[in-house]
Amino acid sequence: MNKTPLAYVASVFVLVAAVLVGVTVGSVRIPLQVLWNPDLDEASANILWNIRMPRVVLAGLVGASLAMAGAAFQGLLKNPLADPYTLGVSSGASVGAVMTLFFGISIPFLGLFTLPILSMVGAFLTMLLVMGFAKLIDRSMKMETIILTGIIFSSFLGSLISLMIALTGEELRQIIGWLLGSVSMRGWPYVTMALPFMIFGSVVLWLNRRELNALVYGEERAQHLGVDVKRRKMLILTGGSILTGAAVSVSGTIGFVGLVVPHMTRMLWGADHRHVLPLSFINGATLLIICDLVSRTVISPSELPIGVITAFIGAPVFAFIFWKQRRKVSA
């Protein structure tokens, strides 16, 4: 009858399995025992702890953040097609990050955190602009309007990024690789850079799980149910932007994770945000760890950008949800 505990047990189990496979499988196969017995093979232990583990952890954190942000945006906008990528929020975060690199901005006191913070600011401002513009066109904020607005903004922001890259010449070419989305060769510093923001953003969203349940019925209805809509909306937008900005600043734009994971989670375990948020977090981590694993093993020894894998899964799912929703409307 009550399948909620099962959902958590199953999700955590799959995540642990994905982590174990993720750290052992690769160009060099590492025996699992090294994990708890580093003396067994020092070279393998070195690869595991300094290369594989940070990569897997980072993939997990990025996936978790994007999925949870996606789930929150979908609830807030009553739109199952919303996700940081389709809304253009990821592009906004990229612009913030690229600008930091382009102008060599380093804000005192923030130091290493300048990049993720400007990334988050970019994400937040884009989110406000997309919502404001969509509302200007169509007061009822229909699903299609929001997605179209997201496309307009991400195209525009994408061209801004291209412009900056074209103006910089050789040395920032690396940005392009980063933009395509990757969690490789980042190491522990990136994990420590993004982790505090990801924890903070997740907690903010989790504290609004019940409000999100009310907001899927619309802002007016949520207010009738006692939700302080203005404040809660700002909190959810901030939390989602922090997660997106933090994820983008360490891995570039990786699309569709925030769309696919919450959708699957709802299909399997129901639409209650009290569980959709944490379960999306766990399953998002799993999905991106697996996608990363595939991206670095499928054409080994070369690597595919991880965004290619997520888009390969994500675009058909997007098409499927769109089709299903349109049918629901016409029915």
Place this chain on the structure above:
Amino acid sequence: MIKVEGLTGGYHEVPVLKNVSFQVAKGEMLGILGPNGSGKSTLLKVMSGVLPLKAGTVELENKAIKMYTSKELARHMAVLPQLHANAFSHTVRETVSLGRYPHQSGFFSSWSDQDEKAIQDAMQLTGVKVYENKYLDELSGGEQQRVFVAQALAQQAKVILLDEPTNHLDIAHQKQLLDTIKMQATENGLTIISVFHDINLASLYCDRLLLMENGAVKIIDEPHAVLKQKQIESVYKARVSSYPHPEQPKPQITLLPDLGHSQKNSVITKEHFSISDDCVVLQTKMPLKTISSAVVNAGSGWFRTFVNRHVPADYACNDSTNEMYNYLEMKGFPTSDTVGMMTAVQTKDVVIEEYHGTFGSILIAVTAGVGNAVDVSKAFERDQKPYVGTINTWIIVNGQLSDEAFIQAMITATEAKTKALQSEDVRDPITNTVATGTSTDSLLVAASQKGELHPYAGPITELGKYIGRGVFECTTLAIKRYKVAKGM
């Protein structure tokens, strides 16, 4: 409970609401009426705090709603929205549980026994408990609306605001929903304020009605004072007529359509009557507005077929109405369109006359059997045995009668009948005094409702004069024929 004072506000620069003031007491059900765009929904939105107010106050339990926090307000006031779709699928239980949101607080808000009881009671009361674990989009519109009622009830607020709660529901679901809501007011003392599109539903269920016009209060009073024909016509800009509800002491309103006058003014004449051995029949092309004390389809209504059936003198039946239905059916008369009477008199003895005045014409048809004549002033002296003998009187008017005219026509006809009995010296066999009628007389007044309007039909009017004379003459002749037939 709720006090609204000098409310001005709305969406734009030009305020939709203009100086709206009223109060609602605990346990009262108030209906808000008004044409489209009169500010009904805006008023509800301002009262629930969704829209800001420019001037005035809304007080809930002597405290301005601005002073409540969102959650506090939701604990005092629940709002039932109009049906709308949701992009995600929630179960009924999840949806109803959302009503407990204002009662929950804290980091790890726990689900208390009180929360559980509240949603169980709400689901029980609205009859959605059986769907508890179903998804909302698996339910019909009526069932979904009941889930939202359960959600509002789970809030356990003392005041419930509703915006056209019966929209898109069929009449059974409308009744079910409003019965449930009304019960909350009468039994649990909840205060209900609801916007209504349907004037009649509002009248039936509400204690008082607030009629809005252009954002202002036109009147707030009991239904009988609000649903006045002229008032509704001027506010809604549509022709209406009001009539009493058949069961509840509440007025109802009905539309008067403007269909033009293309229909032919067909005049009813003697030719429309046909007489056979077992019945006298009048069939008309256009339905006649009829009021009668017939066996089948008595009372008022619109009918095209009128049957006066001859039955044997020893006719006895426990359920004569049903027997008469079967007879009409067998004869091929549409029972829903036919007024049926009975008489023991031979159909050949019927008297049918046409009278022409300056207003048009009337027809009188009478069958008279006076074997059972009674002096009504001494009727209490008689026992209750059924007697055979009936005077059936029909008055057909080519013209338009008001409600008063219908009743006056009946009075006039009855007086004329009594006079005919007197002039024929028909006596009550028991008291041996002059009879006033028989104990089972029937009367039918029918009018084409076309042509000249007759506001009155008493003896002071030309119509009344013709009815008096016609009924007297026809009844006298009918009694004479009866006497001949009986060999008296």
